[in-house]
Amino acid sequence: MAAPEQLEAYEGPATIEKVAALCRRRGFVFPTSDIYGGLGSSFDFGHYGVLLIQNVKSEWQRSMIQERDDVVALDSAIILNPQVWVASGHVGGFSDPLIDCRTCKHRFRADHLETSQCGRRPSKRPGETADCDLTEARDFNLMFETFIGPVREDASRAYLRPETAQGIFVNFKNVTSSMRVKPPFGIAQIGKSFRNEITPGNFLFRVREFEQMEMEFFVPPAEAAEWHTYWINERVRWHLDLGLRPSHLRVRAHGADELSHYSSATSDLEFLYPIGWQELEGVANRGDYDLNQHSEASGTKLEWIGHEERYVPHVIEPALGVGRSALAFLVDAYDEEVVADRPRTVLRLHPRIAPVKVAVLPLIGKEAPMVEKARPLYEELRKVMSAEYDDSGQIGKRYRRQDEIGTPWALTIDEQTLADGTVTLRDRDTLEQERIPLDGAKALLADRLEQPWHPRS
Amino acid sequence: MAAPEQLEAYEGPATIEKVAALCRRRGFVFPTSDIYGGLGSSFDFGHYGVLLIQNVKSEWQRSMIQERDDVVALDSAIILNPQVWVASGHVGGFSDPLIDCRTCKHRFRADHLETSQCGRRPSKRPGETADCDLTEARDFNLMFETFIGPVREDASRAYLRPETAQGIFVNFKNVTSSMRVKPPFGIAQIGKSFRNEITPGNFLFRVREFEQMEMEFFVPPAEAAEWHTYWINERVRWHLDLGLRPSHLRVRAHGADELSHYSSATSDLEFLYPIGWQELEGVANRGDYDLNQHSEASGTKLEWIGHEERYVPHVIEPALGVGRSALAFLVDAYDEEVVADRPRTVLRLHPRIAPVKVAVLPLIGKEAPMVEKARPLYEELRKVMSAEYDDSGQIGKRYRRQDEIGTPWALTIDEQTLADGTVTLRDRDTLEQERIPLDGAKALLADRLEQPWHPRS
Numbered sequence: 001m002a003a004p005e006q007l008e009a010y011e012g013p014a015t016i017e018k019v020a021a022l023c024r025r026r027g028f029v030f031p032t033s034d035i036y037g038g039l040g041s042s043f044d045f046g047h048y049g050v051l052l053i054q055n056v057k058s059e060w061q062r063s064m065i066q067e068r069d070d071v072v073a074l075d076s077a078i079i080l081n082p083q084v085w086v087a088s089g090h091v092g093g094f095s096d097p098l099i100d101c102r103t104c105k106h107r108f109r110a111d112h113l114e115t116s117q118c119g120r121r122p123s124k125r126p127g128e129t130a131d132c133d134l135t136e137a138r139d140f141n142l143m144f145e146t147f148i149g150p151v152r153e154d155a156s157r158a159y160l161r162p163e164t165a166q167g168i169f170v171n172f173k174n175v176t177s178s179m180r181v182k183p184p185f186g187i188a189q190i191g192k193s194f195r196n197e198i199t200p201g202n203f204l205f206r207v208r209e210f211e212q213m214e215m216e217f218f219v220p221p222a223e224a225a226e227w228h229t230y231w232i233n234e235r236v237r238w239h240l241d242l243g244l245r246p247s248h249l250r251v252r253a254h255g256a257d258e259l260s261h262y263s264s265a266t267s268d269l270e271f272l273y274p275i276g277w278q279e280l281e282g283v284a285n286r287g288d289y290d291l292n293q294h295s296e297a298s299g300t301k302l303e304w305i306g307h308e309e310r311y312v313p314h315v316i317e318p319a320l321g322v323g324r325s326a327l328a329f330l331v332d333a334y335d336e337e338v339v340a341d342r343p344r345t346v347l348r349l350h351p352r353i354a355p356v357k358v359a360v361l362p363l364i365g366k367e368a369p370m371v372e373k374a375r376p377l378y379e380e381l382r383k384v385m386s387a388e389y390d391d392s393g394q395i396g397k398r399y400r401r402q403d404e405i406g407t408p409w410a411l412t413i414d415e416q417t418l419a420d421g422t423v424t425l426r427d428r429d430t431l432e433q434e435r436i437p438l439d440g441a442k443a444l445l446a447d448r449l450e451q452p453w454h455p456r457s
Numbered sequence: 458m459a460a461p462e463q464l465e466a467y468e469g470p471a472t473i474e475k476v477a478a479l480c481r482r483r484g485f486v487f488p489t490s491d492i493y494g495g496l497g498s499s500f501d502f503g504h505y506g507v508l509l510i511q512n513v514k515s516e517w518q519r520s521m522i523q524e525r526d527d528v529v530a531l532d533s534a535i536i537l538n539p540q541v542w543v544a545s546g547h548v549g550g551f552s553d554p555l556i557d558c559r560t561c562k563h564r565f566r567a568d569h570l571e572t573s574q575c576g577r578r579p580s581k582r583p584g585e586t587a588d589c590d591l592t593e594a595r596d597f598n599l600m601f602e603t604f605i606g607p608v609r610e611d612a613s614r615a616y617l618r619p620e621t622a623q624g625i626f627v628n629f630k631n632v633t634s635s636m637r638v639k640p641p642f643g644i645a646q647i648g649k650s651f652r653n654e655i656t657p658g659n660f661l662f663r664v665r666e667f668e669q670m671e672m673e674f675f676v677p678p679a680e681a682a683e684w685h686t687y688w689i690n691e692r693v694r695w696h697l698d699l700g701l702r703p704s705h706l707r708v709r710a711h712g713a714d715e716l717s718h719y720s721s722a723t724s725d726l727e728f729l730y731p732i733g734w735q736e737l738e739g740v741a742n743r744g745d746y747d748l749n750q751h752s753e754a755s756g757t758k759l760e761w762i763g764h765e766e767r768y769v770p771h772v773i774e775p776a777l778g779v780g781r782s783a784l785a786f787l788v789d790a791y792d793e794e795v796v797a798d799r800p801r802t803v804l805r806l807h808p809r810i811a812p813v814k815v816a817v818l819p820l821i822g823k824e825a826p827m828v829e830k831a832r833p834l835y836e837e838l839r840k841v842m843s844a845e846y847d848d849s850g851q852i853g854k855r856y857r858r859q860d861e862i863g864t865p866w867a868l869t870i871d872e873q874t875l876a877d878g879t880v881t882l883r884d885r886d887t888l889e890q891e892r893i894p895l896d897g898a899k900a901l902l903a904d905r906l907e908q909p910w911h912p913r914s
Contacts, residue, residue, distance in 0.1 A: 019820070022909075024631075024635070024636060025635060027529075027631075027632065027635035027636045030628060030631040031532065032534045032536075032537060032538065033534075033537045033538035033540070033541055033627050035539040035627055035630065035751065035752075035757040035759075036538040036541060036627070036630070036755050037538065038538065039534070039538045039605070039615075040539065040605070040606075042534050042536065043534065044532065044533040044534055044628055044631075045531065045532040045533075045625065046529075046530075046531060046628070046631065046632060047529035047530045047531065047632075047634060047636055049532070050530035050531065050532045051530065053532070058882055065842065066839055066843060067836075069846060072484075072503075072504035073503075073504045073508065074502065074503060074504065074507065075501065075502040075506070075507045075510070075665050076489065076501040076502075077490075077496070077499050077501055078499065078649065079489075079495045079496065079499065079651075079665070079666055080487065080490045080496065081487060081490035081493040081495065082491040083490070084493060089545065092481040106880060129715075143788060144600045144603045144604070144605075145603060145604065146602060146603045146617065147601070147602065147651065148496070148497070148601075148653065148654075148665070149497075149655070158496075160603065167501065168488050170492055170493070171487060171501055171503070173492065174481075174484075174487040174491070174501075174503065175503065175504075176505060176671075178482060178483060178484035179484045179503070179504055180847070180849065187876050192535065192649065194536075196604075196605065198606070208536070209535060209536055246478065265694045290526050294492065297491040297493075299492075300492040302492075312634035313459055346750065379524075382523055382524055383524065389526060390637070392637065410641070423910065428517075446889070453588065456640065
């Protein structure tokens with residue numbers, strides 16, 4: 001971490017625009033409701049996008065829950081009792097300061113005024129022209145509101161959760177009384193959250209509707225600093241194991257002036273996106289703030305009661321967005337090169353993250369003897385991994401398509417298969433082709449999926 | 458299907474209340490925000506609930522997408538452009554008729570008036586007492602409303618989707634232009650939907666915030682009836698393969714008076730819950746209604762253009778709720794019996810649905826030689842399946858806990874393990890214990906997970 005070889009600025013072939021264009025063309029990500037003109041920065045995931053984000057989530061879950069003894073899962077509702085958000089401080093304080101212009105009627109974030117554009121032509125920064133008539137800044141709450149039941153009155157007002165974390169805190173007692181856990185232990189949750197951002201943007205980087213992966217790790221107060229360090233290291237390892245370049249990842253501790261009101265220490269894992277170093281994941285030491293707030297507001301004391309001890313645990317929280325994580329994997333994997341005088345675009349995704357693990361390709365798509373070998377192989381493979389069968393057109397074009405969606409391996413059935421029972425295994429990254437026995441293909445690929453991936457700089 | 462051996466009424470040991478109590482006690486399902494008094498019929502999933510619903514979703518996805526050539530995945534946003542819901546008919550017509558009582562101020566569904574209770578004491582049915590002063594029925598839209606951006610005005614009004622289907626229809630062109638699909642083909646989606654129900658209830662059966670599994674299958678118009686039948690049969694097979702009793706499942710075709718405005722034929726797969734026969738899944742023939750509505754409203758023609766043909770596909774839609782499906786598996790699996798004079802509660806879940814596949818239990822929890830065998834076995838198993846390690850207390854109590862969460866297998870490490878390298882494999886359902894080599898346990902269980910399960914009546 002904080003290794004000296006990290007880059008100052010992004011130097012790779014990706015841009016946000018190129019990645020977004022590939023995502024749309026190849027069925028990863030579409031603008032939401034785009035036949036109706038879209039809906040600001042909101043996106044739908046197509047087939048390969050669904051598989052990609054499922055892989056990201058399932059790797060997180062495998063590492064954070066399945067392969068540990070000390071973390072359990074939770075999936076709380078999006079609409080909670082609104083008292084939760086009063087106690088957490090979100091009703092009172094989860095807001096951006098906004099400024100209105102009485103002339104052009106636009107609204108601007110007070111802390112973004114320098115880079116905002118006036119709604120009038122010629123467009124300038126607000127305040128630069130005599131036309132501008134700006135109000136004082138007023139706080140605008142970022143929670144989406146809705147109403148439960150048929151009557152629209154204050155009693156039925158509710159919010160779409162702006163984070164999954166509070167759903168974990170209010171279940172502290174449910175979990176400790178039903179599961180075999182004791183501190184240090186964690187509760188992990190993956191789910192949608194909503195923030196009514198004034199200025200979303202940069203493709204999947206900042207959106208109003210997003211999915212989070214959050215884990216609250218409850219520890220004896222004296223151990224909080226140690227566990228904070230532990231989780232920073234664990235989370236760095238996770239991103240690197242799944243293929244992010246070490247030179248594109250760094251840890252930055254928040255200064256005292258940056259800390260949230262609930263946090264005694266926060267470190268960001270920052271990633272070098274094409275737009276520069278940005279937060280990929282936060283690891284916060286939330287102390288006992290949240291459990292105390294909910295104890296006081298609900299009248300239910302949230303604490304750990306052991307045989308000879310009784311205390312309010314402190315909380316370490318690693319939290320990141322699925323979309324922001326997927327975008328990091330995509331831009332880091334994006335590559336362009338020229339092979340045999342032809343340009344090639346390729347997503348060098350880690351095999352466990354790649355939407356499709358293997359493509360099965362009969363060299364001559366409609367030739368019955370090849371199909372008779374290729375179909376059963378494909379149908380055997382897809383039982384245990386995401387696989388594709390493609391018998392369309394030229395083989396080169398089919399390889400190119402698989403390169404663009406990041407498929408690490410292709411198995412080609414050709415004349416030689418009919419003669420000796422071997423198939424060609426093509427590697428997406430090296431373009432090397434080796435002949436392997438058709439019968440052993442499934443076991444070989446299943447094994448490769450479990451192996452560590454070659455490191456990148 | 459519609460087999461003669463189906464039951465008239467539920468006769469098993471489960472009740473909704475018993476299943477809900479077990480779910481809470483054992484960490485499957487908690488009332489949402491219950492330290493704040495809950496939020497009506499809304500639930501959070503605990504650790505085992507998360508694993509259970511993930512298994513249900515992943516079996517659906519495996520059967521509907523991964524093991525097919527002709528269905529692709531989609532994950533559209535919860536908040537779509539509001540024009541989508543105008544075109545789909547939801548803004549105009551997705552409503553319940555409501556009646557107010559001017560005396561007690563309560564609201565009732567006009568079509569449920571017979572079974573509703575007046576808010577006054579002594580409570581009677583509205584209209585039964587002279588006190589009641591009922592209004593005419595008025596339509597109440599079931600969509601949750603919210604507002605995007607900082608200004609609360611009509612232009613920024615939006616809805617939480619009441620179904621995932623429309624997110625599929627509006628992406629028809631994105632999918633056909635980016636993926637190698639042609640009719641007949643499907644687009645499948647799993648995700649949360651929201652309906653502002655006036656009278657939710659019966660635990661997970663009817664809730665306001667729920668997760669759906671929907672697939673829209675686009676076919677040439679002439680083939681619609683045939684594919685409708687095909688999908689009814691496929692979906693029945695899925696439920697039975699995963700362990701629902703044939704005597705608890707039936708297919709019922711809607712009468713002409715029950716059909717939605719968009720549907721030319723719908724069949725419900727009904728399940729015999731403890732509360733009686735209820736809809737578990739619907740398989741609708743939606744015709745070309747939705748694509749036509751969105752073509753007209755958006756100005757983008759949604760149609761299939763082949764080499765020599767051009768038409769608006771008809772749509773067959775199998776759709777069910779994750780919670781309702783999980784509840785069916787839970788109540789059908791719930792069993793009580795007396796073993797060796799002691800009562801036993803057991804969830805006889807299909808192994809692929811069960812939250813935990815195997816428990817690893819050192820007979821004497823703290824004895825180092827047993828732990829040295831048990832821990833590595835557990836750590837090997839959890840890499841490939843959900844596993845638990847339990848070294849707490851009496852072995853009988855540990856078995857009982859695993860029975861209640863539906864774990865099909867337990868591996869016990871005892872004195873004999875140290876002598877001959879075998880472990881005890883205990884079967885949850887038969888209670889039989891066999892000795893198997895420790896080294897072969899992982900392969901044996903992985904193989905059993907792939908086998909068809911023993912059928913039940």
